[in-house]
Amino acid sequence: MSIDFKQELKSEQNQNVSEYINKVLRLIEKEEINEAEAAWITKETVDGFREHVNPGFLEYRKTVTEGGQFAAVEWSDNGSCFKDVNGKEYIDCLGGFGIYNVGHRNPKVVKAVTDQLNRQALHSQDLLDPLRAMLAKILADITPGDLKYAFFTNSGTESVEAALKLAKMYSERTTFISTTRAFHGKSLGSLSGTAKGMFRKPFLPLIPGFRHVPFGDIDMMRKTFEVCAAVGEDVAAVLLEPIQGEGGIILPPEGYLKQVRELCDQYGSLLIFDEVQTGMGRTGKMFAAELYEVVPDIICLAKAFGGGVMPAGAVVATENVFKSWFDNPFMHTTTFGGNPLACAAAIATIGVLIEEKLPERAAEVGAYFLAELKKAVKGHEDKVQEIRGQGLMIGIEFHQDEIGYEVSKGMFDRGILVAGTLINSKTIRIEPALTISYEEVNKVVNTLKEVLEHING
Structure with a gap:
């Protein structure tokens, strides 16, 4: 094949891609779409998932309409609901597994993000970005106890990864205790804390040093601490969801979380609360830690933290724990964590949660x-x-x-x-x-x- 012919094919391919992009952008721009456009979007979505995303989604998901048709292609949302591409409205009781605490497209959050976008979308990575500082101050004010310093992420699993690294660097210990039925994410560190075998088995061995005990069993937790201390594998931290989400909305037995806190204090270990799902008002308090009157050393946030508008997460820790990152703040970084748009969304979200109670x-x-x-x-x-x-x-x-x-x-x-x-x-x-x-x-x-x-x- 000649070079000229290859260039001609590439040029034609680029032209086709450009036309396709423009068609998609015109649809995004529209406030309303017609029946033919809805049918085209549905076909492109199903074909795209089958050929280019993952065909497993087409069989795995429950949201298959009667007769096996895939009419439920999301298109717009507002308040407590979303609409599919055909205009059918659904009350959203899944909420992206807890993303939409302040509602779909909350106007105050959208406005904050839009206002920030109109001025600056991302930061230079070198100069100090103001919204990160302001959001960190707000978090220090609203989180329980003496949690003070924040590191910002893009997702829940990133928040858990940061918390694990922070705990390791603080204590120089490498043993972690998690619980059965726990879900902490699917990147290798957080997956090591996650308990579901189906997610773990294909990637074994995971990060060494993780022990799992039954959630709610304080006696087994105590014995595990004792054994770890006896064999010289002192526990760096206990990683817990105050209420287990993916595990099936499992509430802790009365007094359990306080007893875990006491064990951590006794053995010089940290307590990490994964509040990715329970945080930001979901359980009736801003954080579930308040509900159970337990203050962790590190708290992990995400999901609703970005107000259902931006991907955003955070890890907030006490000064004593966080100061291990003071000497070199580049020990753990992420390009987009704490970007101006995400910070604007989080600041507005916290404002809505407080103002609207x-x-x-x-x-x-x-x-x-x-x-x-x-x-x-x-x-x-x-x-x-x-x-x-x-x-x-x-x-x-x-x-x-x-x-x-x-x-x-x-x-x-x-x-x-x-x-x-x-x-x-x-x-x-x-x-x-x-x-x-x-x-x-x-x-x-x-x-x-x-x-x-x-x-x-």
């Missing part, structure tokens, strides 16, 4: 939601094993995966999105925006009742 609202609406759900499942004890939760972090556990799958699919077909997948639906999660209305709560409850009546146990 959304943590308090989560406690109030969550108590109502939980009570109404328990009423709705009466008479369906053959299908529903338990309903539990704290604030607007609620789990519905079924006797079988298949029932959970049918419930989540049935609710989706009726315009309610909840969390649950084909291979793991024994417990489905309900994590709506903290702004969800009582009317919307009632619709979710009534829909669950209707779906249960149509399912054979």
Whole structure:
């Protein structure tokens, strides 16, 4: 093949790509799309996932409409809801696994990000960027105890990675205790703390030094500390979700977290709270640590931290712990963590949570939601094993995966999105925006009742 012919082919390819890009950008620009455009978007989305993203998503996800069609292509959102490309509206009770605490496209968060974008999107990486300093000060003011210094990330797993490295550098110890059913992320360090075997096995061996004990079993936690000390593998830190999310909305036994704190103090170990899902008002307090009156040495944040508008996360630690990074702040860095857009989003998000008293609202609406759900499942004890939760972090556990799958699919077909997948639906999660209305709560409850009546146990 001649050079000229290759160049001609490349030029034609670039032209086709350019035309495709322009078509996509014109669609993004539109406030409303027509039926033909919706059909094109749906086809391109399904084909793109099959050929270029991951075909597994097309089979794995529960959000397949009746008849196996993939009509549920997201297109727009607002408040507690989103719409698919065909204009059907859904109450979002999955909430990106807890991203949308202040609602979808909260206007104050969008405005802050837009205002910052109009002035500067990213920073030079060399000069001091003001919003990072301001956000860190705000976090020092609102986090429990004497947590003071912040490092900013882009996601939850990055926050956990930073916390693990911080704990190692502080203590020069290499042993960590995590718990069964824990989920801390899927990068190698955080995956080492995660307990789900399906995610771990393909990547073994992971980071050495991790021990797992049953969540809520303080005696096993104590014995593990004792054994680690006896064999010279002193514990650097205990890594815990105050309430387990991915594990099925598992609440800690009374006094458990305080007892873990005491063990950490006794053995000179740090306590890391992974509040990626429980933080930012979800449980009825700004942080679940406050709910249980326990102050960790390090707290990990993400998900709702960016207000559902920007990917953003943070690790906040005491000065005593964080100072191991003072001498060389480049020991752990990330290019986009703490960028101006993410910081603007986080600052505005915290403002909304405080001004609109959304943590308090989560406690109030969550108590109502939980009570109404328990009423709705009466008479369906053959299908529903338990309903539990704290604030607007609620789990519905079924006797079988298949029932959970049918419930989540049935609710989706009726315009309610909840969390649950084909291979793991024994417990489905309900994590709506903290702004969800009582009317919307009632619709979710009534829909669950209707779906249960149509399912054979």
